Amino acid sequence: MRYAGTISKRNNNNMKVTINDVARLAGVSMKTVSRVMNNEPSVRKKTSDKVMAAVKELNYKPNLAARSLAGTKSFAIGLVYSNPNAYYVIDMQNGILSRCKEEGYELLIHPCSSTDENVLDEIQTMIERSRLSGLVLTPPLSEREDVIELLDSMNINYVRILSGREPTEQEGKSNAIFVNDHDAAYQITEHLISLGHKHIAFITGEEEHKSTLERLAGYKAALSDHNISLDESLIFPGKYSFESGVEGAKALMAKNSKVTAIFACNDEIAAGALFASRLMDIKIPEQLSITGFEDSPFSKQTWPKLTTAHQSNQDIATQAAKLLFANSRPTKIKEEKMAVCFTPELVVRDSTGHIA
Amino acid sequence: MRYAGTISKRNNNNMKVTINDVARLAGVSMKTVSRVMNNEPSVRKKTSDKVMAAVKELNYKPNLAARSLAGTKSFAIGLVYSNPNAYYVIDMQNGILSRCKEEGYELLIHPCSSTDENVLDEIQTMIERSRLSGLVLTPPLSEREDVIELLDSMNINYVRILSGREPTEQEGKSNAIFVNDHDAAYQITEHLISLGHKHIAFITGEEEHKSTLERLAGYKAALSDHNISLDESLIFPGKYSFESGVEGAKALMAKNSKVTAIFACNDEIAAGALFASRLMDIKIPEQLSITGFEDSPFSKQTWPKLTTAHQSNQDIATQAAKLLFANSRPTKIKEEKMAVCFTPELVVRDSTGHIA
DNA sequence: AGTAAAAATGACAACGCTGTCAATTGGCAA
DNA sequence: TTGCCAATTGACAGCGTTGTCATTTTTACT
Numbered sequence: 160m161r162y163a164g165t166i167s168k169r170n171n172n173n174m175k176v177t178i179n180d181v182a183r184l185a186g187v188s189m190k191t192v193s194r195v196m197n198n199e200p201s202v203r204k205k206t207s208d209k210v211m212a213a214v215k216e217l218n219y220k221p222n223l224a225a226r227s228l229a230g231t232k233s234f235a236i237g238l239v240y241s242n243p244n245a246y247y248v249i250d251m252q253n254g255i256l257s258r259c260k261e262e263g264y265e266l267l268i269h270p271c272s273s274t275d276e277n278v279l280d281e282i283q284t285m286i287e288r289s290r291l292s293g294l295v296l297t298p299p300l301s302e303r304e305d306v307i308e309l310l311d312s313m314n315i316n317y318v319r320i321l322s323g324r325e326p327t328e329q330e331g332k333s334n335a336i337f338v339n340d341h342d343a344a345y346q347i348t349e350h351l352i353s354l355g356h357k358h359i360a361f362i363t364g365e366e367e368h369k370s371t372l373e374r375l376a377g378y379k380a381a382l383s384d385h386n387i388s389l390d391e392s393l394i395f396p397g398k399y400s401f402e403s404g405v406e407g408a409k410a411l412m413a414k415n416s417k418v419t420a421i422f423a424c425n426d427e428i429a430a431g432a433l434f435a436s437r438l439m440d441i442k443i444p445e446q447l448s449i450t451g452f453e454d455s456p457f458s459k460q461t462w463p464k465l466t467t468a469h470q471s472n473q474d475i476a477t478q479a480a481k482l483l484f485a486n487s488r489p490t491k492i493k494e495e496k497m498a499v500c501f502t503p504e505l506v507v508r509d510s511t512g513h514i515a
Numbered sequence: 516m517r518y519a520g521t522i523s524k525r526n527n528n529n530m531k532v533t534i535n536d537v538a539r540l541a542g543v544s545m546k547t548v549s550r551v552m553n554n555e556p557s558v559r560k561k562t563s564d565k566v567m568a569a570v571k572e573l574n575y576k577p578n579l580a581a582r583s584l585a586g587t588k589s590f591a592i593g594l595v596y597s598n599p600n601a602y603y604v605i606d607m608q609n610g611i612l613s614r615c616k617e618e619g620y621e622l623l624i625h626p627c628s629s630t631d632e633n634v635l636d637e638i639q640t641m642i643e644r645s646r647l648s649g650l651v652l653t654p655p656l657s658e659r660e661d662v663i664e665l666l667d668s669m670n671i672n673y674v675r676i677l678s679g680r681e682p683t684e685q686e687g688k689s690n691a692i693f694v695n696d697h698d699a700a701y702q703i704t705e706h707l708i709s710l711g712h713k714h715i716a717f718i719t720g721e722e723e724h725k726s727t728l729e730r731l732a733g734y735k736a737a738l739s740d741h742n743i744s745l746d747e748s749l750i751f752p753g754k755y756s757f758e759s760g761v762e763g764a765k766a767l768m769a770k771n772s773k774v775t776a777i778f779a780c781n782d783e784i785a786a787g788a789l790f791a792s793r794l795m796d797i798k799i800p801e802q803l804s805i806t807g808f809e810d811s812p813f814s815k816q817t818w819p820k821l822t823t824a825h826q827s828n829q830d831i832a833t834q835a836a837k838l839l840f841a842n843s844r845p846t847k848i849k850e851e852k853m854a855v856c857f858t859p860e861l862v863v864r865d866s867t868g869h870i871a
Numbered sequence: 872a873g874t875a876a877a878a879a880t881g882a883c884a885a886c887g888c889t890g891t892c893a894a895t896t897g898g899c900a901a
Numbered sequence: 902t903t904g905c906c907a908a909t910t911g912a913c914a915g916c917g918t919t920g921t922c923a924t925t926t927t928t929a930c931t
Contacts, residue, residue: 177887188911193889201909203897220643224580224589225887228916233580245601245812253626265623265645270609287576289621401816430816437818456601457813460757460786462793533917544881549919557879559927581917584886 176217185213196221223265227290235265236293236483237285241273241300244399244427246455247472254476255295262484267291273299273367279309286315293317293483295476299368307333316487318479322370326498334486336479336499340370340452343468343503344377347422347450350466350505352385355514356420356448359387362407362432364399364424374424374452393418397428404431405438412439412447419447419514426451426458426467433461433510444512454506463509470503532575541569552577579621583646591621592649592839593641597629597656600755600783602811603828610832611651618840623647629655629723635665642671649673649839651832655724663689672843674835678726682854690842692835692855696726696808699824699859700733703778703806706822706861708741711870712776712804715743718763718788720755720780730780730808749774753784760787761794768795768803775803775870782807782814782823789817789866800868810862819865826859 178196182189187206194202195210202210213219227233238255242248252268259266269285271278278300285291294317300306301319307329310317319335324342326335351359361378364371375394382389395411397403404423408431411418423429429451433443441447443463451458451467458465478499486497534552538545543562550558551566569575583589594611598604608624615622625641627634634656641647650673656662657675663685666673675691680698682691707715717734720727731750738745751767753759760779764787767774779785785807789799797803799819807814807823814821834855842853 175887178889179887189887190889190911190913191909194910197889201907203909206909220640222584222646222887223644224584224646225916226889228578228580228584228886228918229888230890230916245605248605249601252624256624256626267621268608268612268624270612284576288579290578290580401812434816434818456757457816460790460813462790462818531917534919535917545917546881546883546919547879550880553919557877559879562879578917581886582919584888584916585918586886586920 176219178219178221180217181210181213181219184217185209232487233290233292234263235267235289235291236295236480237267237269237289237291238295238297239269239271239282239285239300240297241271241278242297244425244455246457247297247453250472251295251297251476254473254478255480257473258477258480258484264292264484271300273303279305282306283309283313286313291315293487295479295483296320298322298370299365301335302367302369304329316483318483318486320475320479322368322373324500334482334497336475336482336501338370338470338475339500339502340373341377341380343452343470343505344374344422345381346377346505347452347466347468348378348381349385350507351420351422351448351450351511352381352387354420354448354511357387357514358390358393358417359420359422360393360395360407360411360418361422362395362397362404362411362424362428364397364428366396368399371424374422378422397424399425399427401427401431401434404428404433405435406431408432408435408449409439412436412441420511421447421449423449423451426453426455426465429465429467429510430457430461433463433465443510445515448511448514450511452503454503459508461510466508466511467506468503469506470501475501532573534575534577536573537566537569537575540573541565588843589646589648590619591623591645591647592651592836593623593625593645593647594651594653595625595627595638595641595656596653597627597634598653600781600811602813603653603809606828607651607653607832610829610834611836613829614833614836614840620648620840627656629659635661638662639665639669642669647671649843651835651839652676654678654726655721657691658723658725660685672839674839674842676831676835678724678729680856690838690853692831692838692857694726694826694831695856695858696729697733697736699808699826699861700730700778701737702733702861703808703822703824704734704737705741706863707776707778707804707806707867708737708743710776710804710867713743713870714746714749714773715776715778716749716751716763716767716774717778718751718753718760718767718780718784720753720759720784722752724755727780730778734778753780755781755783757783757787757790760784760789761791762787764788764791764805765795768792768797776867777803777805779805779807782809782811782821785821785823785866786813786817789819789821799866801871804867804870806867808859810859815864817866822864822867823862824859825862826857831857 178189178192182192192210195207223234256266271281296319301321319333321335321337322340323337324339395407397407421432423432429449432449436443451465454467454469458467482497534545534548538548548566551563579590612622627637652675677691677693678696679693680695751763753763777788779788785805788805792799807821810823810825814823
């Protein structure tokens with residue numbers, strides 16, 4: 160695991176190499192070097208080659224601070240989130256970073272509490288301090304009108320990750336990635352129905368998250384389409400957490416002996432419900448079917464493995480970043496906003512089964 | 516969830532506010548404003564108040580790019596990791612960010628593959644491009660000599676997170692946070708021994724991680740101190756992954772009917788071992804005790820809950836950041852490097868029990 | 872009050888790059 | 902070959918701060 164060779168050739172000079180050094184070595188002006196570094200057109204191939212050779216020889220790396228100070232664009236985008244789900248966040252980061260790497264951008268991450276009154280100030284400060292050239296917003300922050308108003312007033316480029324099938328009027332005004340929670344939830348519910356379940360309980364996430372509403376709506380739509388009457392008492396208002404799953408399952412099973420399936424609003428809740436089932440000595444899936452949502456890594460690690468809806472957060476993030484960069488390109492002619500839609504797909508594993 | 520009031524007072528002017536504007540309003544020179552913004556001494560209280568008032572009135576935010584271009588220090592540090600454990604990474608990020616917020620720094624994250632030949636180049640590029648003022652390194656990257664050589668040659672400030680009780684000679688040369696995996700592993704093993712276990716198996720993590728070696732050493736030391744002879748066949752060489760736990764437990768239980776406890780090198784492996792036990796219809800903890808390491812969130816979500824060693828990665832990260840900032844202070848007189856040590860603590864839950 | 876030393880403040884260049892616009896070059900038709 | 906236009910290149914200012922050093926103000930003495 161040693162790359163001594165690489166090291167030695169690495170630091171002939173420990174001094175900073177500036178664009179000026181490159182220019183002199185290549186025998187051109189600084190501006191021309193700048194042109195080459197920025198892939199600007201109208202640079203003769205021969206010139207560009209000379210410059211690139213000098214860049215390599217000196218191992219020149221443009222200084223980002225100087226670049227963003229002098230130029231119009233900065234070289235950093237931000238990711239703002241208030242989501243406690245580690246897997247979700249990591250996927251988002253990695254997805255965005257993969258695009259950033261290609262574009263030569265840095266990513267600033269900004270976790271925050273959505274209930275904190277200072278979020279707006281924090282976001283604004285972050286953008287201004289670092290002169291961010293764009294922002295990716297995840298739910299539930301992406302759903303807040305005040306955040307959007309702020310960003311619009313700051314005239315900054317951003318992409319929202321939202322839940323829904325198509326933009327609402329308000330949502331249509333900005334670039335966004337849509338996750339079609341509704342239809343995925345519909346599929347899950349239909350899957351349960353096809354297994355013979357009629358008394359399907361539902362444990363919700365926070366109702367501030369639109370995904371909760373969408374998933375609930377998909378569930379209701381499926382029930383309705385299959386002529387199963389909705390029993391509001393089977394809907395347990397929870398949070399996107401393991402504990403909520405435990406609690407919800409306990410409550411539902413205690414008062415409703417007739418429940419044969421639980422639709423958990425995400426995998427964590429499902430894992431909690433699974434845990435509670437063990438406590439209550441209820442066999443999964445023989446006595447009770449449980450479904451999750453998101454297909455996070457641990458949905459394959461629970462016992463039994465979770466039936467869930469697969470959603471690639473990393474792909475979603477990559478798309479979001481793509482949209483962001485596409486929109487900040489010179490070709491700003493297209494004023495219409497773009498939207499991309501993902502629909503999570505049903506993955507049947509071992510936590511669901513035919514009704515006994 | 517609307518803060519209209521805040522918004523309106525937010526953007527009287529959509530223009531950039533520069534230090535010059537503040538200086539004019541406060542009736543002082545730009546340099547004085549700069550002094551105030553940087554908490555430099557020798558600014559009269561009265562002057563400083565005037566400046567602060569102007570800063571507030573204009574809602575001035577110093578431009579980071581300009582600051583780092585003009586000044587000697589930049590305002591960003593980096594976190595480099597090649598760790599697939601989402602919980603670990605998130606904790607690290609949050610711990611470091613909490614300090615960054617206080618210091619007014621930004622954090623650039625750089626996930627990378629430790630097997631990738633380009634890591635050195637990537638790290639160097641990242642540092643040079645962004646003129647990073649410091650770096651936090653997590654295992655296993657923090658253990659690589661070539662990485663350290665590079666950083667030293669670049670003369671950049673960094674903190675390593677390492678596994679061990681005290682610095683080796685090589686390690687002593689740099690700032691570091693030590694996690695005493697050895698003693699924690701000793702405790703876990705002793706706990707198992709106290710429950711009557713004599714045939715304790717061990718599933719390792721990657722041997723490139725020093726933590727694997729340290730944990731293994733602690734395990735061996737405990738066995739030896741309690742006069743239990745080491746049985747090499749009970750050591751399964753695995754990886755820090757769920758799958759490895761499944762595989763390891765299967766292999767160990769198949770060939771060693773006498774094994775009554777498994778020491779898993781981390782929680783993920785333990786969760787895998789738990790899963791495998793279910794497959795093999797082995798009751799935990801009645802027939803087999805299993806221990807984890809790290810106390811990640813899901814160690815409370817498995818069935819049964821995991822006995823493990825609690826290690827607060829967020830605290831570790833915060834300490835690392837503190838060390839980093841402390842060392843980059845003007846008071847650079849102290850050339851001795853600093854080391855802080857954490858010892859994870861045994862947490863007994865439900866996956867371990869008296870031998871039948 | 873008068874002085875020297877210390878403290879506080881300010882003027883200005885420089886950080887490394889890009890935008891603007893002017894100057895130069897090359898290509899091509901006449 | 903000459904001339905003209907487009908393509909290519911360069912000179913220079915300026916981005917918003919801080920470092921350096923000079924200048925002014927205050928403080929502590931005699």
